[in-house]
Amino acid sequence: MTGTVTPDNTKIEITNLKKQFGSNIVLRDINVKVDAGSVVALIGPSGSGKSTLLRCMNLLVIPNGGRIRIGHHTFVFDDGSKMPRAKDQAHFRSNTGMVFQHFNLFPHKTVLQNVMEGPLVVKRMPKAQAAQLARTLLGKVGLADKADTYPDRLSGGQKQRVAIARALAMEPEVMLFDEATSALDPELVAEVLGVMRDLAAEGMTMIIVTHEMAFAREVADKVIFLRDGVIVEEGPARELIDNPKQEATRAFLSHFHTRND
Amino acid sequence: MYTWDFNILWSYRWLFLNGTLMTIAITAGVIILGLLLGLLAGLMQLSRNPILRWISWAYIEIFRCTPLLVQLLWFYYALPVLTGVELSAMTAAVMTLSLYGGSFYAEVIRGGVIAIDPGQSEAGLALGMTPAKVMKRIVLPQAIKQMIPPLMNQSIIQFKNTSLVSVLAVPDLLYQGQVITMDTFRPLEVYTVIAVIYFVVLVPLTAIVKRSEKKLQRSH
Ligand SMILES: Nc1ncnc2c1ncn2[C@@H]1O[C@H](COP(=O)(O)OP(=O)(O)OP(=O)(O)O)[C@@H](O)[C@H]1O
Numbered sequence: 001m002t003g004t005v006t007p008d009n010t011k012i013e014i015t016n017l018k019k020q021f022g023s024n025i026v027l028r029d030i031n032v033k034v035d036a037g038s039v040v041a042l043i044g045p046s047g048s049g050k051s052t053l054l055r056c057m058n059l060l061v062i063p064n065g066g067r068i069r070i071g072h073h074t075f076v077f078d079d080g081s082k083m084p085r086a087k088d089q090a091h092f093r094s095n096t097g098m099v100f101q102h103f104n105l106f107p108h109k110t111v112l113q114n115v116m117e118g119p120l121v122v123k124r125m126p127k128a129q130a131a132q133l134a135r136t137l138l139g140k141v142g143l144a145d146k147a148d149t150y151p152d153r154l155s156g157g158q159k160q161r162v163a164i165a166r167a168l169a170m171e172p173e174v175m176l177f178d179e180a181t182s183a184l185d186p187e188l189v190a191e192v193l194g195v196m197r198d199l200a201a202e203g204m205t206m207i208i209v210t211h212e213m214a215f216a217r218e219v220a221d222k223v224i225f226l227r228d229g230v231i232v233e234e235g236p237a238r239e240l241i242d243n244p245k246q247e248a249t250r251a252f253l254s255h256f257h258t259r260n261d
Numbered sequence: 262m263y264t265w266d267f268n269i270l271w272s273y274r275w276l277f278l279n280g281t282l283m284t285i286a287i288t289a290g291v292i293i294l295g296l297l298l299g300l301l302a303g304l305m306q307l308s309r310n311p312i313l314r315w316i317s318w319a320y321i322e323i324f325r326c327t328p329l330l331v332q333l334l335w336f337y338y339a340l341p342v343l344t345g346v347e348l349s350a351m352t353a354a355v356m357t358l359s360l361y362g363g364s365f366y367a368e369v370i371r372g373g374v375i376a377i378d379p380g381q382s383e384a385g386l387a388l389g390m391t392p393a394k395v396m397k398r399i400v401l402p403q404a405i406k407q408m409i410p411p412l413m414n415q416s417i418i419q420f421k422n423t424s425l426v427s428v429l430a431v432p433d434l435l436y437q438g439q440v441i442t443m444d445t446f447r448p449l450e451v452y453t454v455i456a457v458i459y460f461v462v463l464v465p466l467t468a469i470v471k472r473s474e475k476k477l478q479r480s481h
Pocket residue numbers: 021024026044045046047048049050051052053
């Protein structure tokens with residue numbers, strides 16, 4: 001189901017979203033609005049449903065109810081509903097970029113081929129043009145010299161930067177990051193956060209699931225605290241992280257360094 | 262003490278060659294057809310559609326769990342009774358061997374595919390690729406690396422299995438051997454030569470399998 005109305009400046013609109021796996025209710029009734037060009041950090045304890053919510057946004061997980069609009073594309077889910085057609089799902093996904101905790105680069109393809117894959121296969125872009133786009137993006141994430149390398153020769157930080165370039169190659173309206181730095185050695189975290197910071201500064205609409213509270217506080221416009229599939233608290237990043245209103249939020253944040261000093 | 266006499270077989274050399282070529286041709290045919298069937302059945306096993314899964318499961322189990330010789334006889338003698346469709350011995354032989362091989366290939370292919378990290382499919386889907394494209398461009402190229410050694414082993418077994426088609430009077434190497442034996446009354450020499458021919462063809466093939474196994478492990 002695809003609508004065409006974009007009433008205001010919201011890029012993402014999630015309404016009454018529900019998801020359960022068997023009898024395990026993971027998302028209860030989620031409502032989120034994300035302005036175009038803004039950055040939202042999704043935080044919460046393990047198992048709270050952060051990844052599930054993120055994966056619902058690109059249909060890697062199909063919700064049991066609710067509505068998701070990203071840009072001009074809308075999907076409505078009702079319980080026991082038939083799955084959206086594979087083609088429609090694929091089209092919806094091509095408009096969102098996703099970056100995974102474990103990079104998931106294609107090991108049988110070079111760095112350049114990894115980045116070219118989306119434009120080449122999904123957009124049927126001519127090879128030369130896709131290669132040029134890929135080289136530009138690799139330059140942007142500081143890896144122009146690695147184009148012909150295979151992923152197994154890269155450090156974790158380099159892999160994640162390639163993964164970001166690969167997602168950007170589809171020129172998505174929205175970028176989703178699921179713990180993009182959690183699998184990295186501490187000394188490699190900064191280079192990936194740097195790329196994400198640049199993206200945010202360029203006006204990319206981003207949703208980031210993260211445990212890097214200092215980064216969230218600095219880069220995000222809004223923070224959403226999720227627990228047991230419910231949004232407990234949301235608000236401007238600094239305000240929420242420095243002065244959480246809910247006891248649960250405060251308890252959760254007490255486990256983290258929230259500032260970079 | 263038995264006196265070996267291989268000289269007498271020299272005049273039958275073209276028959277041996279004929280049989281060998283026939284055996285190789287049948288093997289090539291049943292490997293290609295079997296791989297296609299195996300790919301189809303293996304992917305059906307992974308389908309979200311339960312009917313497709315059930316059909317491929319039934320096919321795989323039937324052909325894996327009955328003897329090949331029985332299958333050959335059934336397709337040649339029983340199927341025509343059941344359906345009224347007569348199959349030539351060659352058709353029945355190639356069909357049965359392909360179906361039999363396909364059932365083993367299917368398990369190898371299914372196993373190879375599920376061994377690939379699901380994160381690979383997710384990354385492909387997240388780019389906006391359709392599931393079919395993801396299978397073709399992301400999953401299968403990686404899975405094939407692990408599948409090739411067992412597929413080659415299964416194919417070597419298929420080469421030897423072709424000897425069973427002689428029961429349907431398909432003129433393969435073993436069948437020609439039987440013909441020569443009846444002519445010469447020299448079974449010992451004939452079957453020794455036949456064993457040597459199988460051996461001489463297969464030893465280099467198994468060496469190639471071993472080599473490619475090592476090479477694949479190092480490649481991208
Ligand atoms: N594919 C699935 N099948 C069944 N249950 C699942 C599946 N994916 C997630 N769950 C369950 O959903 C709940 C929420 O998981 P989710 O991965 O969204 O949490 P999370 O907030 O991302 O946690 P973490 O910080 O550990 O990544 C968990 O109870 C998990 O076991």
